[in-house]
Amino acid sequence: MELLTKTIEKTFLNLKPREEWSFRDAGRSQTTAFTHDYHRYPAKFIPQIVRKLIEDYAPSGTQVVCDPFGGCGTTLVEAKLLGHKSIGFDINPVAKLITQTKTTAIKPRTLANNRNKFLKYYENAPSVLYNHHQRINYWFDESTIQELDKIYFAIKKIKNHNVRRFFLCSFSHNLKNCSRWLMKSIKPTIDKDKILPNPKETFLRHLDSMIKKNERFYSTLVQSGYINTPAKMYRRDSTKKLPIETGVIDLIITSPPYVTSYEYADLHQLSLLWFGDDPKHFKKWHHFSNGFIDFRRNFIGTSSKEKKSGDFNSAIAKQIVDDLIQVERPLAVDVANYFLDMKRVFTEMYRILKTGGKACTIIGNTSLRGVEILNAQVAAEQMQAAGFRKVDFIKREIPNKMITPWRDLESGKFTEKNNPSKIRAYEYEYVVVMEKT
Numbered sequence: 001m002e003l004l005t006k007t008i009e010k011t012f013l014n015l016k017p018r019e020e021w022s023f024r025d026a027g028r029s030q031t032t033a034f035t036h037d038y039h040r041y042p043a044k045f046i047p048q049i050v051r052k053l054i055e056d057y058a059p060s061g062t063q064v065v066c067d068p069f070g071g072c073g074t075t076l077v078e079a080k081l082l083g084h085k086s087i088g089f090d091i092n093p094v095a096k097l098i099t100q101t102k103t104t105a106i107k108p109r110t111l112a113n114n115r116n117k118f119l120k121y122y123e124n125a126p127s128v129l130y131n132h133h134q135r136i137n138y139w140f141d142e143s144t145i146q147e148l149d150k151i152y153f154a155i156k157k158i159k160n161h162n163v164r165r166f167f168l169c170s171f172s173h174n175l176k177n178c179s180r181w182l183m184k185s186i187k188p189t190i191d192k193d194k195i196l197p198n199p200k201e202t203f204l205r206h207l208d209s210m211i212k213k214n215e216r217f218y219s220t221l222v223q224s225g226y227i228n229t230p231a232k233m234y235r236r237d238s239t240k241k242l243p244i245e246t247g248v249i250d251l252i253i254t255s256p257p258y259v260t261s262y263e264y265a266d267l268h269q270l271s272l273l274w275f276g277d278d279p280k281h282f283k284k285w286h287h288f289s290n291g292f293i294d295f296r297r298n299f300i301g302t303s304s305k306e307k308k309s310g311d312f313n314s315a316i317a318k319q320i321v322d323d324l325i326q327v328e329r330p331l332a333v334d335v336a337n338y339f340l341d342m343k344r345v346f347t348e349m350y351r352i353l354k355t356g357g358k359a360c361t362i363i364g365n366t367s368l369r370g371v372e373i374l375n376a377q378v379a380a381e382q383m384q385a386a387g388f389r390k391v392d393f394i395k396r397e398i399p400n401k402m403i404t405p406w407r408d409l410e411s412g413k414f415t416e417k418n419n420p421s422k423i424r425a426y427e428y429e430y431v432v433v434m435e436k437t
């Protein structure tokens, strides 16, 4: 293990950023092409990385691409566009809703007809409708809730399942806009000065942009013949055994969560609360929003977990945790749990891959309380311990930041530009490409 560790450390130290992986020239219209910006999602990767990895490692024929941290479905959308079957998992039900919507191209005429029907349903919607969770009253004002109730009522009248989900995705995206949530904040923060928009106007505006994007997605897939290429997304905890047989996946492309950075459960609480209030249609969501603390605990990298035990299968991880113990013990526990969870996911990734199949993990290094958290090196080490063999370690510069590049020096959490104790993070990230031997 010692020699292996030294080799990995040295290899990463000597890596130079590769220009062809920076996608410096990819503008917003390219990074948000097709269905890619149906719904905001933190820390999603740009589709260009996924596309290049698929082209490099699944160049011909129909292959099966998997993303165990599927998020809002970037991998699955790109796989479908390139004619590959795909399967994704994420613990977050909002991720499942978004991904299923983004990978389902709908006949443009069907959407247009249903938009008209929706407007009629909306006009005839009764005014007082639902009993909401009290947190809804914390986030929304009374008149907004009434308007949202009408929109929601009208959406649920739509009979076609895929179309209804398409409208629900737009609705879910619109919740943050209409709430008192500070738009730029990734933490649940009230913006006292926020001028609240008209919910119907913002909903329709976003819906119409999705309708336009669907049109291109649909016609592209019809032309290429990939319209029926399956893309399946499941809500699952990827630290547990995934519902896939051993050795069936050709290519894994994934970007794991980071430790103590985004609290995905908190971030999507508006959608969770809203849909969770409707147990008849969203039985599981109801369960999550009522048992929110337990639900949140299962997200990898959250800071609310009890200490787990086990071997990291990584000397680098052990060193990081030992260093953190000297600085802040609870943080060391969070990071230790994170590495233990990631070890389980890498083992599962190895199991589901075919022999010769590649796993591409896109990951950046961070720093917490002055200790460098070498996620990429740990991933390489843990993957090697799981049985993988190195194919390529790629260092890429991140020129277009999708997220704030600033972290608070003290807490390591994302912060605003005007925070005096900020440090710049995520200038680079790595693609750890390994093969199942």
Ligand SMILES: C[S@@+](CC[C@H](N)C(=O)[O-])C[C@H]1O[C@@H](n2cnc3c(N)ncnc32)[C@H](O)[C@@H]1O
Pocket: 041, 042, 043, 044, 045, 068, 069, 070, 071, 072, 073, 074, 075, 089, 090, 091, 092, 095, 236, 237, 238, 239, 254, 255, 256, 257, 258, 264, 298, 299, 300, 301
């Ligand atoms: C960096 S994001 C992935 C974003 C994705 N690459 C995209 O483009 O949308 C990490 C994802 O891991 C998910 N996640 C966290 N813990 C998980 C777990 N135990 N099992 C499965 N997914 C988990 C989060 O919900 C989040 O969507």
